[in-house]
Amino acid sequence: MVVTEIPINLRPVGEDDLEMLRRFVTEPGLIGLDWNGFQDAQGVAKRYADDGFLGEADGRLIVEAAGRTAGFVSYTEGVYAGRGRFWEIGIALLPDSRGRGIGWRAQAMLCDYLFAHSPAQRIQAGTHAENLAEQRSLVKAGFQLEGIIRSCEFRDGAWRDGHLYSRLRSDPSPL
Numbered sequence: 001m002v003v004t005e006i007p008i009n010l011r012p013v014g015e016d017d018l019e020m021l022r023r024f025v026t027e028p029g030l031i032g033l034d035w036n037g038f039q040d041a042q043g044v045a046k047r048y049a050d051d052g053f054l055g056e057a058d059g060r061l062i063v064e065a066a067g068r069t070a071g072f073v074s075y076t077e078g079v080y081a082g083r084g085r086f087w088e089i090g091i092a093l094l095p096d097s098r099g100r101g102i103g104w105r106a107q108a109m110l111c112d113y114l115f116a117h118s119p120a121q122r123i124q125a126g127t128h129a130e131n132l133a134e135q136r137s138l139v140k141a142g143f144q145l146e147g148i149i150r151s152c153e154f155r156d157g158a159w160r161d162g163h164l165y166s167r168l169r170s171d172p173s174p175l
């Protein structure tokens with residue numbers, strides 16, 4: 001079967017995206033296993049007014065697929081030692097945009113974007129044992145599994161392990 005690739009684009013958050021972003025902090029389950037309980041829905045508009053979700057240390061970009069909003073990707077700065085910063089990325093697609101080859105390509109595009117516009121050497125991403133879609137997406141986006149971080153997150157009533165992945169600047173882009 002020939003599957004036509006859906007054209008994907010990353011772009012800054014706009015005013016029209018705020019309602020979608022609010023859904024992810026007010027609808028239990030929409031974000032998948034990363035649901036941590038309700039968050040202040042007004043935080044979305046406040047952050048947009050502050051810097052349009054394009055901060056120096058963290059930000060978000062909207063994922064568009066075939067011209068339609070599919071969800072968002074995020075990036076947050078971190079440091080292990082000294083002054084060498086890395087990025088940690090995340091993603092949440094709307095349910096009807098999942099399983100169509102959008103997630104892995106959006107994350108690969110975000111890595112290419114971050115490597116082009118910052119000197120970071122390392123981009124990492126964490127996911128859960130149950131999240132097979134994200135595990136597979138990260139590998140397709142050029143990430144390697146580094147290991148299991150034991151009992152690192154409290155979610156849904158229990159401490160749970162995390163799966164830590166990374167892509168280095170020197171790793172090939174799959175795009």
Ligand SMILES: CC(C)(COP(=O)(O)OP(=O)(O)OC[C@H]1O[C@@H](n2cnc3c(N)ncnc32)[C@H](O)[C@@H]1OP(=O)(O)O)[C@@H](O)C(=O)NCCC(=O)NCCS
Pocket residue numbers: 030031032033034071091092093094097098099100101102103104105126127128131132133134136137140
């Ligand atoms: C996780 C997520 C980003 C993956 O993106 P996606 O667009 O759904 O996944 P893709 O279509 O790019 O698929 C990538 C790979 O994962 C596989 N996959 C997709 N959904 C799957 C599922 N439910 N179970 C197992 N494998 C799955 C695909 O088959 C593909 O692998 P293949 O090419 O070897 O067949 C997306 O589903 C999502 O936003 N989920 C909710 C939020 C979330 O979990 N975010 C990550 C938090 S750590």
